[in-house]
Amino acid sequence: MTKLTATTPASMSFAFFLLILVVASGGASASRLLRLPGATSKKYLTKQEHWFNQTLDHFSPYDHRHFGQRYYEYLDNFRAPDGPIFLKICGESACSGIANDYISVLAKKFGAAVVSLEHRYYGKSSPFKSLTTKDLRFLSSKQALFDLAAFRQYYQDSLNAKFNRPNIDNSWFVFGVSYAGALSAWFRLKFPHLTCGSLASSAVVQAIHNFTAFDKQVGESAGPECKPVLQEITRLVDQRLGSNAEAVKTLFNATELKNDGDFLYFLADAAVVAIQYGNPDKLCIPLIEAKKAGADLVEAYATYVKDYYVGSFGASVQTYNQEHLKKTTLTDDTSDRLWWFQVCTEVAYFQVAPSNDSIRSLRVDSRYHLDLCKNVFGEGIYPDVTATNLYYGGTRIAGSRIIFTNGSQDPWRHASKQTSSPEMPSFIITCHNCGHGTDFRGCPQSPLVPEGDSENCSSPDAVRRVRQQIVQTIDWWLSECPTSPGRSSM
Numbered sequence: 378m379t380k381l382t383a384t385t386p387a388s389m390s391f392a393f394f395l396l397i398l399v400v401a402s403g404g405a406s407a408s409r410l411l412r413l414p415g416a417t418s419k420k421y422l423t424k425q426e427h428w429f430n431q432t433l434d435h436f437s438p439y440d441h442r443h444f445g446q447r448y449y450e451y452l453d454n455f456r457a458p459d460g461p462i463f464l465k466i467c468g469e470s471a472c473s474g475i476a477n478d479y480i481s482v483l484a485k486k487f488g489a490a491v492v493s494l495e496h497r498y499y500g501k502s503s504p505f506k507s508l509t510t511k512d513l514r515f516l517s518s519k520q521a522l523f524d525l526a527a528f529r530q531y532y533q534d535s536l537n538a539k540f541n542r543p544n545i546d547n548s549w550f551v552f553g554v555s556y557a558g559a560l561s562a563w564f565r566l567k568f569p570h571l572t573c574g575s576l577a578s579s580a581v582v583q584a585i586h587n588f589t590a591f592d593k594q595v596g597e598s599a600g601p602e603c604k605p606v607l608q609e610i611t612r613l614v615d616q617r618l619g620s621n622a623e624a625v626k627t628l629f630n631a632t633e634l635k636n637d638g639d640f641l642y643f644l645a646d647a648a649v650v651a652i653q654y655g656n657p658d659k660l661c662i663p664l665i666e667a668k669k670a671g672a673d674l675v676e677a678y679a680t681y682v683k684d685y686y687v688g689s690f691g692a693s694v695q696t697y698n699q700e701h702l703k704k705t706t707l708t709d710d711t712s713d714r715l716w717w718f719q720v721c722t723e724v725a726y727f728q729v730a731p732s733n734d735s736i737r738s739l740r741v742d743s744r745y746h747l748d749l750c751k752n753v754f755g756e757g758i759y760p761d762v763t764a765t766n767l768y769y770g771g772t773r774i775a776g777s778r779i780i781f782t783n784g785s786q787d788p789w790r791h792a793s794k795q796t797s798s799p800e801m802p803s804f805i806i807t808c809h810n811c812g813h814g815t816d817f818r819g820c821p822q823s824p825l826v827p828e829g830d831s832e833n834c835s836s837p838d839a840v841r842r843v844r845q846q847i848v849q850t851i852d853w854w855l856s857e858c859p860t861s862p863g864r865s866s867m
Contacts (some may be wrong), residue, residue: 422491429531432525448495449475463480464492467493467496468496497516552578555581576859579813594791636698639697640697645737646697729741729762772794774801808835
């Protein structure tokens with residue numbers, strides 16, 4: 378039973394109007410959920426909610442159910458009525474507003490309105506009151522893209538009504554980071570007539586079953602001193618799990634993780650987050666010093682995990698507990714289950730250990746992930762990555778006017794498009810702490826500083842050069858996509 382019917386409730390204002398950062402682009406656990414913990418209110422351009430009556434199933438001619446989908450608008454820089462509209466896609470977490478990241482700079486430069494639509498099922502945009510596997514059948518990237526298209530049309534029509542204009546189109550440009558970055562690229566691919574172009578930052582467009590390149594990049598980004606220390610810690614933890622699992626889990630305050638695979642995944646993610654979000658020194662310096670001093674490396678790593686990953690970054694141990702993931706009650710922390718459903722049905726991104734020279738335990742393998750999918754969601758749940766890549770093209774995406782950006786240290790870049798072409802330029806921002814979504818968020822990103830400051834990057838000029846190319850490309854594509862009557866093809 379849906380929460381809302383096709384009748385628009387009175388609370389849905391006719392007012393006018395992200396990764397957002399995932400983390401956390403919003404959200405919880407970093408590497409497998411791609412997102413950062415939520416920012417405080419001062420980190421947002423706006424947190425004022427608006428609502429849109431969204432179609433539940435875009436692919437059924439018979440199902441006429443709707444649900445309330447939350448969105449935000451920021452008009453302080455809008456050159457009304459003809460300025461461009463920047464659609465910032467929210468990803469796999471609750472969308473609490475429009476983050477004050479680099480898009481605010483772009484909005485000022487181009488006189489743009491910024492609107493951001495919460496992803497279906499996440500945050501307050503859930504169609505159902507429970508999250509059983511059956512209830513989740515309408516949660517997919519394909520449905521989400523149609524949500525964006527329907528919202529884009531609704532918002533454009535609302536602007537036209539507000540300014541008493543005929544059937545006019547503003548110039549739209551789409552933005553996203555991480556999974557939302559993939560949606561940004563896919564939206565331009567599937568709906569080229571609705572947007573002038575897309576910026577796909579750290580866009581994970583390639584669904585991957587055995588994502589061994591992820592772990593390899595973690596080792597490369599950690600560096601030649603830190604990598605062997607991390608590998609030694611993994612070996613020692615594996616040994617202690619065999620002799621006294623309760624003791625080693627207690628050391629990490631993770632005794633609730635009865636499944637050893639869940640515990641080992643938790644430890645692997647704890648290392649990844651520092652590198653992924655531009656803080657490798659927080660991880661590596663104390664561990665290298667502990668190694669040189671002959672200290673207990675497992676204890677040194679436990680201190681890092683508790684003080685930094687759980688303490689400063691805000692990760693939760695229960696995120697890794699499969700018993701937690703099985704809960705179907707709608708609460709404030711259901712993003713974990715929702716994202717795992719998308720992982721287990723569409724994209725996989727299984728961060729498995731390579732057969733040799735791995736950082737993470739060899740026990741974090743493909744079987745662990747497939748068993749998790751079955752245990753959490755039931756029989757028949759399996760990520761069909763072949764179908765996903767056939768539908769979107771993977772890194773061979775055949776779109777146009779899409780900008781791809783990636784940080785050199787980010788392990789997720791191996792699921793993104795890193796080769797450049799005239800219609801789809803790809804830029805790699807190279808520096809010591811250039812991680813996930815660096816062009817939008819700067820460095821470092823944990824604890825979260827979403828304003829997009831590049832001054833703390835080890836090579837600020839590298840970030841500035843890519844941002845300059847982004848501005849030039851957006852300016853060029855917008856110039857070829859003027860305000861026009863009707864729904865012209867672009």
